[in-house]
Amino acid sequence: MLNKWMKKTVSVSKKNNENSATFNSCIEKTKQKLQDNFGDTSDLFIEEIQIGKQNGLLCCLTSMTDRQKINGAILTPLTDANLHNEQILDESTWEEYCKEFFSAAKHELIQYEHEVIDDILNGNALIFVDKLAKVLSIEVQKIEKRAIEEPSTQTIVRGPKEGFVEDVETNVSLIRKKIKNRHLRFESHTIGSETATKVYLAYVDGVTNQEILTEIRHRLDKLDIHALFDSGNLEELLEDKTFTPFPMLYNTERPDIIAAHLLAGKFALFIDGTPFVLSAPTTFSDFVSMSEDYYLPFLMGSFIRLIRYFAFLIALLLPSLYVAVITYHHEMIPTPLLISIISQREGIPFPAVIEALIMEITFEILREAGIRMPRAVGGTISIVGGLVIGQAAVEAGIVSNIMVIVVALTAISSFVAPIYTFAIATRLLRFAFVISAAIFGLYGVFLGMIFLVAHLASLRSFSVPYLAPIAPFSLQDHGDIFIRLPSWAMKKRPSFLRTENPNKQPNSKSPSPPKKEEGGTDS
Amino acid sequence: MYSAMVEKISLLQLFILIFLFQIGSAVVVGIAGEAERDAWIAILIATVIGIIIIRLYTYILSYQPGTNLFDIMGQLFGRNASMIISLVYTTYFFYIAARVLRDFMELLITDLFPNTPIEVLSILFMIAVLYVIYLGPEVLGRTAETFFPYIIIFLLLTAIFLLASGDIKMHRLQPILAEGFTPIHDAIFPGLIGFPFGEAIVLTMFMALTNKFQHVTKVSIGAVIATGLTLSTIKIVSISVLGTELSERATFPLLTAAREIAFADFIERIDPIVIFVMMLGIFIKVSVFFFGGLKGLEYVFQVPYRYFSIPIGMIVALFTILIASNYTEHIEEGLQFVPLYLHMPLQIGIPTLLAMIIFIKGKQKKGGITNAE
Incomplete structure (x- = not known):
């Protein structure tokens, strides 16, 4: 509470001092003040009420508050209270009064104008009493939220299916x-x-x-x-x-x-x-691991994680390696394969790099269209994308079959990264790699890799190196980077997070069946 | 919390830097050619000398842990004298950086890009070096650390593929010591001492940046031993694949050896990949020399080294081409002139002098203390 209050005072001192005025005026003036503040917005609700023997004012934003809650938390207690017909002349009786009748809902007494405005905006109902500075603020927020559903990104096969919501x-x-x-x-x-x-x-x-x-x-x-x-x-x-x-x-x-x-x-x-x-x-490795790795058997979890690293490299490098090898280093391809590639490329009017860029950009456009278009026309994209762009482009002799394979494999690999913001990084870098491969061949690709690794090595997230624990190296943390050890073997928290308590489960042991000698009775 | 931001290098990173630095261009151009088929023995013997040299350097640094060679010279010789020596060292470091880059550029244009202007390739390479050095020695250490396992795996794979293709013929190493120790002696003095082992003088810049100086000597010696064994093994492989004569004649022996690989009808002609693994070693080496030179400028001008990085980087890229008009001249300089007139005085001469002064000072100090007691 103190924290919240302090936050508010800080935010206010930034604005201006007139907002720290209070409401110890008569009801009419208070009403005027509120109307000055909010103007003639149609969802402002101000109603004069009786509170004990005093005149009072109930104020809230109808768009932010819940009718039923207002009934339950304010109107019913108010009717009960009015039966007692108490006089509220000073603040201490007002406080006791609030404690007695409004304790069912979350409430608080405030006095400054900025607090009043903030609370109204947050969906609280406020009760002003004639000539008293303290204002009763009751939480009657209307909460609109969707049900907890399975998340639309980062779907998994095994594991909890609930996802966060907007609230x-x-x-x-x-x-x-x-x-x-x-x-x-x-x-x-x-x-x-x-x-x-x-x-x-x-x-x-x-x-x-x-x-x-x-x-x-x-x-x-x-x-x-x-x-x-x-x-x-x-x-x-x-x-x-x-x-x-x-x-x-x-x-x-x-x-x-x-x-x-x-x-x-x-x-x-x-x-x-x-x-x-x-x-x-x-760290880098967080974006390649997924919660499901821990729910599957550890061998499978490790294997899938290695596949994910490999897919990251394919998504990043495959088109550029293809362009580099086709343009500069044919001798690396075994002869039969080279012959088949060359024969496929025979009628293609473009160099490999143009071909790659055409296909990559087309694919990026397709992908963007697939996300933005209305659901009703969903089928169109797959027909246009798959058939027209893929098959027809090859038949028309604009791109080669092998290029379509390269781009398709790259595209599929780029969907393997579980976190979208990480996957789109490879999309951008891929173009840089393709261009440098077209100019300098493998030399360009490798220089690009040096740039990329140096860049990654220079990054820090809240003082933790992005490439930890690969660089700076720490063997202890490697049980959960490229592979995942069984959970009983992971006794410590990652050391690069410099936790206050490095031990996670210091006494965990590998599970084993009871020894024959001890449990021999049941067989 | 930003105490972690101070540029520090871990001991493992230092080990990796020393290792990659020393095998860097040594695997490209091939070393100890004078000793012919006994070159691997020459390398092993030179390793022992390499250990002594690196012990000399760490001894100098231990005069005041945490300060680099230039600061120590400043304290021992006074600022004016040390400024002149520092400038000599700085020039030397930049010159060797350019030489190392030239080695690799020659490899690139002979093998892969016969039509590409060498200037374009060298400028591009220096931009990558600049970027890393601009990010700091810590980033260089981490970059080396990230690539290290792949380099090792690759070297091992090359050996395994060569073995599997049946190219390794051990009898080509025989007879051992057919001509006695004279060729070995010729290979070691001064060739092998200066390159690759003596060049570790520039690594003192990195040793000064480590977080645990007390272990630096051990780690450095370990790294030199690892380097010696690796280089010797590589030599054995390339001689046993190519034979003495071909290995002698080949401009880039390991590359020629790797060309022999033909494995499972699929893995063949992998020399572009060999080149790019060598490129990582060269990259580390050029970066280390470049950083050493910049640190020298930082000492002389008392301005943070990052200010110099871009102009000096471009000068190094240019001098890569200017230092020699063709490859033969470049190698001739490397074999005749550089070891005798540059490596010896700057790698052995001045450091020995420094070590002696430190030793005498230490004696005096100790004597002073015992007198006081």
């Missing part, structure tokens, strides 16, 4: 339900000068590194942004480095991933109005 309180409760630990903390922040969006900073006390928490609080406090609609807005403001195609904060719709990250020693940011929750510090 931040629901999201918080989803995490609370998963982690029943009294050290789990949610810190409230309000961000956005116009939108006043609620943001919760979640972490596990005693696990998440204190310096990292201080840093994120500092960054949240110094934010100056007018609107915050999605975690993407926030991500761009909190990054250590903006000029990078790679995401510096992890985003997901899946509560199980966020819960695992919190327990590993990361913090999470819940933003009201978006199902995408952020977590950080994040």
Whole structure:
């Protein structure tokens, strides 16, 4: 409560001082003041009421409040109270009065004008009493939210199917339900000068590194942004480095991933109005792993993860390697294959790079169209895309068959990365690689790789190196990077997160059947 | 929390840097040609000398851990004298960076890009070096660390493929020591001492940046031993594949050896890939020399080294072409002039002098303390 109050005073001192005026005037003046503030907006509801023997005023925004809640939390107690017919002349009787009759709903007494305005905007109903400075604010918010559904991104076969929703309180409760630990903390922040969006900073006390928490609080406090609609807005403001195609904060719709990250020693940011929750510090390997790796048998989980790394490389490099080899290094291709490729390319009027760029750009357009178009015309894209662009282009002699295979394989591989923001980084870089391959062959591709690795090595997410634990190397953390060890073997939290408590499950042992000698009775 | 942002290099990164630095251009051009089929023995003996040299360098650095060679010279010789020596070293480092780059550029234009102007290739390469050095030595260390496993895997695979294709014929190594120790001696002095082992003088810049200086000596010696064994093995492989004469005549022995690979009717002509693995070694080596030179400029002008990186980087790219009019001249300089007039005084001469001064100073200090007692 104190925190919230302090936040508000801070935000007010920025605006102006006249907002700290109070409402200790008569009802008519108060009414006038409110109307001055909100103008003639049609959803402002102001009604004069009797409160005890005094005149009072009930004020709320109809668009933000729930009729039924107003009935239950205000009108019914008010009728009950009016039977007592008490006189409310000073603030202490008013306080007692509130305690006695309005304790069913969440309520609070406020007095400054800016608080009043903030509360009305948040969907509270306010009760003013004639000549009293204290205003009763009761929470009667209308909460419109969709049901918890399976997330539309990052789908999995095995594992929890619930996903976050737009309502931040629901999201918080989803995490609370998963982690029943009294050290789990949610810190409230309000961000956005116009939108006043609620943001919760979640972490596990005693696990998440204190310096990292201080840093994120500092960054949240110094934010100056007018609107915050999605975690993407926030991500761009909190990054250590903006000029990078790679995401510096992890985003997901899946509560199980966020819960695992919190327990590993990361913090999470819940933003009201978006199902995408952020977590950080994040590393390269986070974007290649998926919660399902941990739910499948560990051998399978490891295998799938290796496939994902391989797919990342294909999505990034395959078109450029093809262009480089076809243009400069034919001798690397075994002769029979080379002959078949050359014969396919015989009638093609373009060099390999133009062919690759045509196909890649076409595919990018197709992909964008597939996302944006109305659902009703969904079938069209697959017909146009698959048939016309693929088959017809080959038959017309614009591109070669092998190019279509290369682009298709690249496209499929780029869908393997579980996190969308990470997958789109490879889309952009792929073009750079294709062009450098066209100019300098494999030399260009390898120089590009050096650039890319150096760039990745220079990135940090909240002071944690992006390539950790590959560089700087730490053997202990490698049980969960390229492969996943069985869960009993992972006794420690990642060391690069510099957690306050490095041990996760120090006593876990490999499961084994009871020894024959001891359990011999039942056979 | 940004204490972690101070540029530091871990011991593993130092090990990898020393290793990749020393095998860098040594695998490209081939070393110890004088010793012919006993070259691998020459390399092993030179490794021992390499250990002594690197111990000399770490001894100098231990005078004041955390400061680099230039600062120590400044403290021992005074600022004016050390500024002149620093400029000599700086020039030397940039010159060797250009030489190393030239080695690789020659390889590229003879083997892959006969029609591409060498200037374009070298400028592009220097832009990559610039980028990494601009990001800092820490990033160079991490980049090396990321690529290291792939380089090792690749070297192993080359050996395995050569073995599997049946190209390795051990009898080509015999007879051992047919001509006695004279050729080995010729190969070691001064060739092998200066290149690759003595060039570690520039690595003192990185040793000074490590977070645990007390282990630097051990790690450096370990890295030199690893380098020696690797280079010797590579030499054995290339001699046993090509034979003495071909290995001697080949401009780039390992590359020629890798060309012999024909495995499972599918993996053949993998030399472009060999070149690009070599490229990583060259990249590390050029970056390290370039950084060493920039640090020298930083010491002399007292301006952060990043300011110099772009202009000096372009000068190095240009000098890569200007230092020699053709490859023969370039190699001639490398074999006749550089070892005697550059490597010896700057890698052995001045460091020995420094070490002696430090030793005497240490003695005096110790004597002073015992007197006080």
